[in-house]
Amino acid sequence: MNYERFLNGRIAAVPPSGIRRFFDIAAGMKDTISLGVGEPDFKTPYSIRNVAIDSLVDGETQYTANRGLPVLRNEISLYMQDRYGLSYDPETDILVTIGASEAIDVALRALIEPGDEVLVPEPSYVSYSPGVVFAGGNPVGVITKEEDNFRLKVKYLEEAVTPRTKALILPYPNNPTGGIMEEHDLEEVAGFVRKHDLMVISDEIYSELVYDGKKHFSFAAVEGMAERTLTINGFSKSFAMTGWRVGYACGPAEIIGVMNKIHQYSIMCAPRQGQIAAAAALRNGRENGYEEISRMRDSYDRRRRYMVNAFREMGLECFEPYGAFYAFPSVRTTGLTSEEFCARLLREKNVAAVPGTAFGPSGEGNIRCCYATSIEKITVAMERISEFIHSC
Secondary structure, three states, X not given: OXXXXXXXXXXXXXXXXXXXXXXXXXHOOOOOEEOOOOOOOOOOOHHHHHHHHHHHHOOOOXXXXXXXOHHHHHHHHHHHHHHHOOOOOOOOOEEEEOXXXXXXXXXXXXXXXXXXXXXXXXXXOOOHHHHXXXXXXXXXXXXXXXXXXXXXXXXXXXXXXXXXXXXXXXXXXXXXXXXXXXXXXXXXXXXXXXXXXXXXXXXXXXXXXXXXXXXXXXXXHOOOOHHXXXXXXXXXXXXXXXXXXXXXXEOOHHHHHHHXXXXXXXXXXXXXXXXXXXXXXXXXXXXXXXXXXXXXXXXXXXXHHHHHHHHHXXXXXXXXXXXXXXXXXXXXXXXXXXXXXXXXXXXXXXXXXXXXXXXXXXXXXXXXXXXXXXXXXXXXXHHHHHHHHHHO
């Protein structure tokens, strides 16, 4: 039977995730070291897990409010004020979602109408452009360059904007490059946003993972940007809670209300135990000075420096990543495309990495390697990659 006439052609035409493709292949191979999927190797701290376990023992297994548990929304409000100086009313300005991914999805569906354009920096996370397509819009790539430290520059934004542009996705700290935007960079982008009357979806899921003495500055904290910004965050990366699937969006009540309408009809609510654990994570963090985050960040920083130096020592240029937990080395000197390099590396050396093209055409010539795995595995992986390069 021919199903093409039944399928949504726009959605059917979207290719599968380039990250998952290599991960799925690697999962079926023995002795493979995966540097592909961005998942912390830390377990969720026991103090957080124990709260969720107790809630199950106590029979807390019901739906929550669509917007999320009041205690969690209150903790999110306190956290955003404490860490980034942002004020959000937990009753109206915060929506708890199934991971940051759902927050991005419902934000796009709440904002975008057919034919609207959304500016998407490249390279960046694989879900943004498909999410725009799923919402009926048209993603427009905006190049970022290594010579600019992969920071988003207004001159490239101006080249991409049109009268159809409605929103900008701001993905910093950046996956896959590890690039960050500092306050003065964001102020320049804010001027562009005002000029063209845009909304901003600021994905700050890696906000706690910034290194070398640098500090994350939230885009909504730029003067006049809170009313134009949906700030997306979650617990997967900073709190090692990937499988709990809890994220959130903060922003103007009018937009959060429409997002909640989509959320309540399609999802109902995020899992109760995940929300209980997330509230405990924020409460414990606030009470102990976020020491668990600091401990994990320090460990990532050591791995970051090791991996970047290892790539440079084997003769590959490697941008210094100041955020997230990815290195984005150039493989151009090998004469292989990003896709060829990763395919052969997996087949010949049992190391999984992700081609830069998975994050947009401008990622060609680079690969993404995640350093959120153990230093022992990273050490072996770097040895194998060095052997592979010298055999090319």
